[in-house]
Amino acid sequence: MKNRNILISGASIAGPTLAYWLRRYGFNPTVIERAPALRKGGYKIDIRGAATVVLERMGILADVERASTDMRGASFVNKANKPIATMSADFFMGREGDDVEIMRGDLSGMLYAATCNDTEYIFGDSICALVQDNDGVHVTFERGESRVFDLVVGADGLHSNVRALAFGEEAAFIRYLGCYISIFSTPNYLNLDHWELFYNAPGRLANMYSARQNKEARALFAFTSPPLQFDRRDIGVQKKLLADAFAGVGWETPRLLEAMCDAPDFYFDSMSQIQMDRWSNGRAVLIGDAGYCPSPASGQGTSLALVGAYVLAGELKTACGDYNTAYMHYEQELRPYVEQNLTLGQKMAKEMVPDSQTQLWFRNQMMRMLPYLPWKGLITKSILQPLREAANAITLKDYQ
Numbered sequence: 462m463k464n465r466n467i468l469i470s471g472a473s474i475a476g477p478t479l480a481y482w483l484r485r486y487g488f489n490p491t492v493i494e495r496a497p498a499l500r501k502g503g504y505k506i507d508i509r510g511a512a513t514v515v516l517e518r519m520g521i522l523a524d525v526e527r528a529s530t531d532m533r534g535a536s537f538v539n540k541a542n543k544p545i546a547t548m549s550a551d552f553f554m555g556r557e558g559d560d561v562e563i564m565r566g567d568l569s570g571m572l573y574a575a576t577c578n579d580t581e582y583i584f585g586d587s588i589c590a591l592v593q594d595n596d597g598v599h600v601t602f603e604r605g606e607s608r609v610f611d612l613v614v615g616a617d618g619l620h621s622n623v624r625a626l627a628f629g630e631e632a633a634f635i636r637y638l639g640c641y642i643s644i645f646s647t648p649n650y651l652n653l654d655h656w657e658l659f660y661n662a663p664g665r666l667a668n669m670y671s672a673r674q675n676k677e678a679r680a681l682f683a684f685t686s687p688p689l690q691f692d693r694r695d696i697g698v699q700k701k702l703l704a705d706a707f708a709g710v711g712w713e714t715p716r717l718l719e720a721m722c723d724a725p726d727f728y729f730d731s732m733s734q735i736q737m738d739r740w741s742n743g744r745a746v747l748i749g750d751a752g753y754c755p756s757p758a759s760g761q762g763t764s765l766a767l768v769g770a771y772v773l774a775g776e777l778k779t780a781c782g783d784y785n786t787a788y789m790h791y792e793q794e795l796r797p798y799v800e801q802n803l804t805l806g807q808k809m810a811k812e813m814v815p816d817s818q819t820q821l822w823f824r825n826q827m828m829r830m831l832p833y834l835p836w837k838g839l840i841t842k843s844i845l846q847p848l849r850e851a852a853n854a855i856t857l858k859d860y861q
């Protein structure tokens with residue numbers, strides 16, 4: 462086996478999953494994470510279709526199912542908090558079979574626990590330069606001593622550092638989908654019981670759901686906007702952008718925005734995709750959001766990260782570490798699945814935050830009538846079909 466020493470940037474979902482499989486195949490991965498410790502925050506995320514097979518082959522699907530959010534359902538409400546339409550959680554999130562919903566931080570913690578005993582993790586550092594030659598990749602870090610690795614993998618998310626260093630500026634690959642999204646913890650002051658509420662105004666979406674066995678809640682806000690210029694590290698500025706966007710919108714938004722001030726886990730980003738013609742450059746390669754973020758609207762980012770990590774590790778094993786062959790096959794195996802999910806993400810982003818009162822009215826009427834329509838099965842199927850197809854658009858090889 463060649464090229465055993467592999468540096469992975471990012472310890473969220475894609476990074477630890479890749480470390481797990483590489484280790485199992487006899488490679489020697491090191492994971493570097495910019496945050497000082499594993500990041501616990503984030504929304505509830507769905508794992509669907511092919512991605513559940515990855516968790517099953519890792520032997521952690523049952524644990525993930527035990528930690529599932531157990532949401533029962535969702536209601537779309539009006540300004541006075543009266544339900545317009547109510548539906549079951551499985552229907553609403555398009556889940557079937559082994560599909561499961563879990564808090565992002567819980568999944569990340571499980572993947573870390575499955576790898577931390579035999580994988581070197583470095584927290585609180587970041588790569589600042591990569592120089593490739595025939596011997597490997599010479600890596601300079603912001604804090605630690607320089608080291609040489611055989612391969613470098615970017616699993617460092619939408620704003621990937623490895624992508625910027627090995628492929629060029631983010632602007633060449635990021636496609637803004639027209640809205641911003643924010644998520645943070647809040648007290649469950651409405652006493653929601655495994656339930657979530659959605660309130661829409663034109664160009665605005667506010668969502669609140671119970672979490673951690675109803676002991677807490679999470680708020681999600683999304684709003685349409687032309688691209689905004691802001692410092693991604695300045696949380697104060699991001700909180701102000703959100704508060705301004707929701708000023709006067711009503712429903713529970715004033716109270717939720719008040720809770721935002723003390724939230725320990727505020728998350729704010731553009732709803733964007735990463736679209737690239739190739740995911741490798743020499744010894745460097747990208748997985749997960751770093752290479753093909755489908756956007757949170759797709760509900761498929763975590764599944765793509767799990768599947769991408771599994772396929773890359775498997776192809777490296779099959780090619781005995783020959784990265785040229787492995788990267789080529791990784792790309793061939795994954796590309797159709799990724800493309801289908803990117804298309805899904807674009808469609809879902811448009812539907813997530815209707816921009817006009819008319820669009821909202823039609824959507825609300827549709828949701829209200831759906832349970833009573835004789836052909837509701839057909840309509841439901843046609844709404845959920847693209848998601849199910851995208852989630853299953855790859856047949857995973859058994860690399861063992």
Ligand SMILES: Cc1cc2nc3c(=O)[nH]c(=O)nc-3n(C[C@H](O)[C@H](O)[C@H](O)COP(=O)(O)OP(=O)(O)OC[C@H]3O[C@@H](n4cnc5c(N)ncnc54)[C@H](O)[C@@H]3O)c2cc1C
Pocket residue numbers: 470471472473474475476493494495496500501502503504505506565586587588616617618619620621622644728748749750751756757758762763766
């Ligand atoms: C704290 C957090 C909260 C999130 N919340 C949501 C959410 O609520 N809803 C949603 O749809 N998606 C959310 N995401 C994104 C979601 O996790 C991903 O879409 C998906 O799981 C793909 O995972 P990934 O591992 O490819 O990328 P990510 O989950 O984005 O992970 C990237 C990792 O790389 C690290 N990193 C970034 N830059 C560097 C660097 N220079 N050096 C080293 N490490 C670096 C980050 O700290 C992070 O741990 C969140 C991500 C994070 C990190």
